Amino acid sequence: MSVSQYVATSKSRELCIKAFEDYISWCKNCKFCREAIRSAEPFGYTRGICPFKDYTSGYTTIVGASGKMLIARGLLYETIKPTPAMAEDVYLCTTCGACKQWCGALVDTVGVIEALRADLVKAGVAPLNIHREFAERIKKYYNPYAEPPEKRFTWVPPELKLPKKADVVYFVGCTSALRLPEIAESTVKLLDAAKVNFTIMPEEICCGSVMFRTGMREIGEDMAKRAIQMIEDTGASTVVFSCPGCYKTFVKDYQAILGEPLDYELKHISQYLLEIDELQFTKRVNARVTYHDPCHLGRHLEIFEPPREFIGQIPGLQLVEMERTKMGAFCCGAGGGVRGAFPGVSLDIAKERVREASATGGTMLASACPFCKINFRDAINELDATMQMYDVVELALKSVKGG
Numbered sequence: 001m002s003v004s005q006y007v008a009t010s011k012s013r014e015l016c017i018k019a020f021e022d023y024i025s026w027c028k029n030c031k032f033c034r035e036a037i038r039s040a041e042p043f044g045y046t047r048g049i050c051p052f053k054d055y056t057s058g059y060t061t062i063v064g065a066s067g068k069m070l071i072a073r074g075l076l077y078e079t080i081k082p083t084p085a086m087a088e089d090v091y092l093c094t095t096c097g098a099c100k101q102w103c104g105a106l107v108d109t110v111g112v113i114e115a116l117r118a119d120l121v122k123a124g125v126a127p128l129n130i131h132r133e134f135a136e137r138i139k140k141y142y143n144p145y146a147e148p149p150e151k152r153f154t155w156v157p158p159e160l161k162l163p164k165k166a167d168v169v170y171f172v173g174c175t176s177a178l179r180l181p182e183i184a185e186s187t188v189k190l191l192d193a194a195k196v197n198f199t200i201m202p203e204e205i206c207c208g209s210v211m212f213r214t215g216m217r218e219i220g221e222d223m224a225k226r227a228i229q230m231i232e233d234t235g236a237s238t239v240v241f242s243c244p245g246c247y248k249t250f251v252k253d254y255q256a257i258l259g260e261p262l263d264y265e266l267k268h269i270s271q272y273l274l275e276i277d278e279l280q281f282t283k284r285v286n287a288r289v290t291y292h293d294p295c296h297l298g299r300h301l302e303i304f305e306p307p308r309e310f311i312g313q314i315p316g317l318q319l320v321e322m323e324r325t326k327m328g329a330f331c332c333g334a335g336g337g338v339r340g341a342f343p344g345v346s347l348d349i350a351k352e353r354v355r356e357a358s359a360t361g362g363t364m365l366a367s368a369c370p371f372c373k374i375n376f377r378d379a380i381n382e383l384d385a386t387m388q389m390y391d392v393v394e395l396a397l398k399s400v401k402g403g
């Protein structure tokens with residue numbers, strides 16, 4: 001399907017709560033997703049799944065999905081009216097997906113919550129002010145950080161020659177490009193060391209993830225249209241990502257817009273480098289590291305082993321697991337527009353995860369997501385913890401010749 005056709009046929013905008021009526025009816029308000037906080041089943045640990053349990057009022061509309069399902073039902077059957085206070089509770093959610101994992105009725109809780117946000121935006125009671133600000137910045141600067149577009153690639157090593165067309169495109173993402181350039185730089189150095197025929201797109205823009213997550217789909221779709229065209233122009237057969245948020249947006253939101261899969265392969269950088277198996281890990285990194293599963297890479301895309309296997313290749317590095325991992329991993333607190341709108345709660349959630357990481361006895365905390373890194377870095381500073389925070393590509397580069 002050509003890009004020009006896609007807006008007219010977009011399925012994305014139809015994902016209002018009406019489209020989730022079946023899921024909403026499946027929810028029996030059993031509150032397992034909310035009340036099973038201290039149970040050891042089914043994940044085998046005894047602390048909460050919804051990260052908002054201990055850091056908010058704990059109201060039913062905030063913790064877990066049960067209250068949000070009641071709001072969705074009330075709006076769907078017009079027994080309640082949308083209000084700004086209701087919107088505030090609906091945005092107290094990182095869309096981490098833990099409640100979806102928990103739900104025995106198989107309700108797509110995250111799908112309903114995102115549709116609910118989109119409907120609240122349409123009703124004029126959402127988004128929250130900071131999300132509106134993100135939207136304005138994205139429209140003006142093509143990134144949510146209000147940085148001039150030309151600043152996006154100031155981190156590119158001058159000696160790196162990037163072709164216009166290549167087999168692989170590295171989609172850098174706003175956070176790596178503008179806030180954590182060490183991730184972007186490590187990634188291109190690894191791709192170069194692995195002799196990959198790759199490029200980046202100098203005109204790269206925000207993938208639109210934060211717009212899709214916060215209910216502003218039209219702007220997300222506009223970003224999608226531009227990004228899809230840019231990638232087509234490179235002729236690439238594979239797109240690799242540092243950011244699970246961008247990756248999931250391409251896999252789920254872009255494909256929902258097009259109504260069919262994209263024409264190229266999509267991979268997280270750890271998956272891709274593991275699969276091509278061209279890197280030589282020569283230097284020892286003697287340390288104990290624990291790995292945090294980013295929600296959008298783990299629970300949402302079920303990519304758990306590749307990042308672990310990738311860091312497992314580094315000689316000397318010993319992986320120690322936290323209590324809550326993989327499908328049961330505790331969220332970093334940053335996603336779904338929460339870090340921007342509720343920075344205090346977001347940081348409290350990250351601090352809980354850093355304390356859990358410290359309890360492993362590891363000295364390094366690794367993740368495969370720039371947004372996790374930024375929130376954990378702040379939490380480590382706030383706790384004055386000795387733990388060092390890395391993205392998996394930074395760890396790999398320590399071990400690769402020339403890194």
Ligand code: SF4
Nearest residue numbers: 027030031033066103
């Ligand atoms: S979303 Fe699932 S677990 Fe939560 S209240 Fe509804 S049926 Fe129960």
Ligand code: SF4
Nearest residue numbers: 050093094096097099
């Ligand atoms: S998606 Fe995560 S943050 Fe949102 S209600 Fe469910 S468990 Fe809580």
